[in-house]
Amino acid sequence: MQKEFFFLILCFGFSSLSFSQKPPETEAEYEKNYRRNIQKEYLFGVYIPKDLADSFVQLNRKIGSESKAKFKSMPEEIAGDKLFFSLGRWIIHNWSFYSGSRFSNYLKGLGIHHPEEMARFVIIAYHRNLNRKPLNVKDLLKTFHDKKENEKKELLKKGQILHQETRMRPRKDSLQIQN
Numbered sequence: 001m002q003k004e005f006f007f008l009i010l011c012f013g014f015s016s017l018s019f020s021q022k023p024p025e026t027e028a029e030y031e032k033n034y035r036r037n038i039q040k041e042y043l044f045g046v047y048i049p050k051d052l053a054d055s056f057v058q059l060n061r062k063i064g065s066e067s068k069a070k071f072k073s074m075p076e077e078i079a080g081d082k083l084f085f086s087l088g089r090w091i092i093h094n095w096s097f098y099s100g101s102r103f104s105n106y107l108k109g110l111g112i113h114h115p116e117e118m119a120r121f122v123i124i125a126y127h128r129n130l131n132r133k134p135l136n137v138k139d140l141l142k143t144f145h146d147k148k149e150n151e152k153k154e155l156l157k158k159g160q161i162l163h164q165e166t167r168m169r170p171r172k173d174s175l176q177i178q179n
Contacts, residue, residue, distance in 0.1 A: 034100035041102070046094050048101045052137070055095075055103060055122055056129050063087075072130045079127045080120050088119035111141050117148075 024030040037043060041050075049055040063071070071079060091097070097104045097115035107118045121144060128135050 037096060037100040038102050038105040043096050043101055046096075048095055049103045051103075051106050052122070052125055052135075056126055059126055068130065071127065074127070076124060076127055080124045083123055084116075084120060088116070088123055091119045091122055092116070110137070112144060117144055120144075 024033055041048060047058065049058050060068075071083065074082065092115050095101055095103050097107075097118050104115065104118060107121065110121075112118050112121050121140065124140060125135055125137070
């Protein structure tokens with residue numbers, strides 16, 4: 001009996017390894033997978049929303065009324081940060097933001113390129129939708145863009161020059177061809 005159980009475990013282990021996907025090894029392979037993923041309605045058995053409105057429908061189906069009421073009552077600024085490590089991670093993983101999906105491609109078309117920013121954007125837009133506030137997508141996108149630019153500037157201010165070189169430029173008169 002013990003041998004049979006061990007054999008079953010061994011077979012299951014090898015079969016699960018053979019069905020698992022390995023990550024792409026080249027840029028071309030990644031691009032090929034990405035192009036294929038953005039065309040699919042389902043990835044790994046999970047429905048992928050086609051746009052923001054469809055994502056709201058899917059989130060309404062998945063989130064219970066008690067959790068929705070808590071989320072709805074939070075201030076918008078807190079909602080984006082507080083739910084990022086729970087709902088945001090779920091969105092990133094299940095809607096395949098890193099490996100590409102039709103929804104991540106839609107969000108890239110809006111101007112949001114990083115998966116974590118995509119998740120925050122969806123959370124804030126969903127919060128506005130639940131509270132029946134105007135989505136103001138353009139303003140929200142501008143807020144994300146401005147925040148990213150400010151973070152870049154702050155990093156540059158804190159940056160330290162590791163090595164600086166100056167080189168001598170040749171004088172103009174020495175560049176003339178001598179006959």
